[in-house]
Amino acid sequence: DIQMTQSPSSLSASVGDRVTITCRASQSVSTYLNWYQQNPGKAPRLLIYGASSLQSGVPSRFSGGGSETDFTLTISSLQPEDFATYYCQQSYTSPDSFGPGTKVEIK
């Protein structure tokens, strides 16, 4: 099975900051990498699929990049509603697997 890691596990940032989260796969997943946002008490929400494609309705301040084993999620200007936990997920091979999450907190 493919193992996913994320860094950092948590970060503190201010509104307006640029934030980058990293996701690493234990073997190549090509660009079969998705990003989700989860607010407390809510279901996850798809942000990015195929490593860099923005899901419909997701603000353009979110962007994704990378390929093979190393990926990033960037929020260009953090907004109050962006304080949440972010998960990467590989769908290259079954079973899919999620990263452990990165919690973005208010500084």
Place this chain on the structure above:
Amino acid sequence: EVQLVQSGAEVKKPGESLKISCKGSGYDFTNYRIGWVRQMPGKGLEWMGMIHPGDSDTRYSPSFQGQVTLSTDKSISTAYLQWSSLKASDSAIYYCARRTRYRSSWYDYWYFDLWGRGTLVTVSS
């Protein structure tokens, strides 16, 4: 409205059985796999498995193989997750999600684009 509606919270005792549901509406239920994701209290997301309502093809994560059973009833657009003998460690929120494919010239991307609100399962003596 396109949505997945999950059954309500459950409180069970160890050793009891349980079946929770996930009903799809607003789209062709038989054309999309349904995945199940576990979230234990204060923890991250775990991919449990997925099922295709059209042909019942089922894939399980090795971590959940033999521990749970996925099924569907396409006549009522509903997917199920069941346990035959619950353990305290099964206490968690369980989400169902629609697995969607985006096909480009070079890739077939798969992702969960529609989620239920989750079912909280509490197992306690």
